[in-house]
Amino acid sequence: MAFASTKQLALDARAGGYAVPAVNIVDGISIAAAVRAADAAGSPIILQTSVKTVKYFGARTLADAARAAADEASVPVALHLDHCPDRAVITEAIAHGWSSVLFDASDRDFETARAETAEVTAEAHAAGVDVESEIENIVGVEDGVGSDDPNVHYYSDEALVGVAAETQTDLIAPALGTAHGLYKASPVLLVDRVRSLAALTDIPIVLHGGTGLSPEEFAAFIDAGVSKINISTQLKLAYMHSARDHLAEAERSGKWEPVKLFDQIGAAVGEVITENATLFRSAGKAAAAVTA
Ligand SMILES: [Zn+2]
Structure with missing residues (x-):
């Protein structure tokens, strides 16, 4: 389906x-594996990519591969551009029919972030594309975007929701205490902040830096009102570790079969999707989901 x-x-x-799992796919293998696993679980899925991946393959190639996988699936599939501070890349994703983009204005000051977010939503909405907005810093560097400096930009709940409403933002990515990458120490999670934001607005709230949280922590965030959870690092590790294991075995056995490598990577990626669809309670919910 579309x-x-x-x-x-x-x-x-x-x-x-x-919450809908939003997983950072990196190529055709991970796109196919993620959609097949979501289909088997009866879960809606958001495929998302970093700007780096778009720069490698191009927005058209990724959209074509994701659309082909979505056409074979009976669950709703969306294609989302993750953390993008670069307006030219956003325009490219919009031109190729992506479902949504995250305009990452966390490196801009408040007034600039507000003005540019309004411009991006106007451009995206004219093409039927949704916009996730980030004007606060989510700690950690993800594929070259972001900062390890905590809370350079951090606003009141009212200011955050005010900007989102004024700019007609479709989803918001607030700072919630989580971080990109692997946790070196236990994070202080702002579950109460989600509850407070959810009381102020119906605009969906996105949780970044999901890798490494416990099932109880995910449940607390979902109960508080988070409805899209981003998983990037877990998928990267599953992808790379399975490739490493396969290549080590190929070296030992002397058997070099690329498609067997794809199978092993695909199985590892699929397991990540299955696990998260269960944790986020999205498994079995696809039938009830409305598609655009
Ligand atoms: Zn993120």
Whole structure:
């Protein structure tokens, strides 16, 4: 089927008390594996990519591969551009029919972030594309975007929701105490902040830096109102570790079969999706989901 609306998937999830897994795919193998696993679990899924991946393959190639996988699936599939401070790349994703983009203005000051977010939502909405907005810093560097400096930009709940409403943002990515990458120390999670934001607005709330949280922590965030959860690092590790294991075995056995490598990577990526669809309670929810 055609791409689903990221905003609609998140709204359905919030109403249904679950969160949609948003996983950072990196190529055709991970796209196919993620969609097949979501289909088998009956879970809606958001495929998302970093700007780095878009720069490698191009927005058209990724959209074509994701659309082909979505066409074979019976669950809703959305394609989302993750953390993008670069307006030219956003325009490229919009031109190739992606479901949504994350305009990352966390490196801009408040007034600039507000003005540019309004411009991006106007451009995206004219093409039927949803916008996730980030104007606060989420700690950690992800594929070259972001900062290890905590809370350079951090605003009141009212200011955050005010900007989102004024700019017609479709989803918001607030600072929630989580970080990108692997945790070196236990994070201080701002579950209460989600509850407070959810009381102020119906705009879906996105949790970044999901890798490494416990099942109880995910449940607390979902119960508080998070409806899209981003998983990047876990998928990267599953991808690379399975490739390493396969290549080590090929070296030992002397058997070099690329498709067997793809199978092993695909199986590892699929397991990540299955696990998260269960943790986020999105498994079995696809039938009820409305697509755009
Ligand atoms: Zn993120």
